[in-house]
Amino acid sequence: MLTQDSSLSITSLSAQERAITGIIAALLGMFMLYGVAFAHSDILHNAAHDTRHAITAPCH
């Protein structure tokens, strides 16, 4: 994993490495997306209000 050249590519990673990295990235991303665009908290809604409309997420 410390190769200095372009030989380290996603296709060269083991399935396990890709799965773990993918799951962590997906969970983090979904958590953030939920907070910005879907959480029913009024404060989160009001802070991100214009963004929720702009990214065409269901709002209100």
Next chain:
Amino acid sequence: MIARVLLAAIIAGMIAGAVAGAVQIWRLSPLIQAAEVYEQQPDAKEGHATQSHDHGAVESAAQQGQHDHSHSSEVWAPEDGLERTAYTLLSTLIMGIAFALVLSAAVMFSGRNITVQNGVLWGLAGFVIFTLAPTAGLAPELPGMPAADLISRQTWWWGTVAATAGGIALIVLQGRLSLKVLGAGLIALPHLIGAPHPSTHESLVPANLAAEFAANSVAAMALFWIVLGVALGWTMTRTRNGVGA
């Protein structure tokens, strides 16, 4: 490895989020604020009026000169102007990072590389999954426009995103024709079921405002996803080339 991928996603997400934030403040926020005038009408459609958000509530309370200091029962909302713009920019940056993490997860699950060259295709896939497919059923909404129950719309939205992502994966990532056909069916399924709609679409928001917002929000998201795909291709390639080693 995990840290490097996450870092690549965060940088790409901030780049695309900044672009989206600028476009949003320039093209979309003025339309949203123009529509809020209609949201404040006292005879706004029942059901929706009770859910109307607090910019309207705060302003109409202030306009009516209510003295009972109902602020304690009001929920915080950013002040119009610089504060609201700052929160919009911040939430757009977070949205950019969130979508970048989701896209990098898709790259990991697919086992395919993402580069500057094919980043446009990755970005377009994200655009189709997260914008085009859901808006085909639930058109972009402005404040003051009637809509069905929020939970049922959010459920349909997520179901459509999941079905479209699964469908595209089946079509692109494997070679069997029968599974490609299944993928196409999966993409069509939420639209055959149909999105939840209110009993009436009658609204005080002018049609041209709604049309302008729909076109501009979809265009802004297309731009966001293309920039995100290319930016993620760039940061992931830098990561692969050992920048973080």
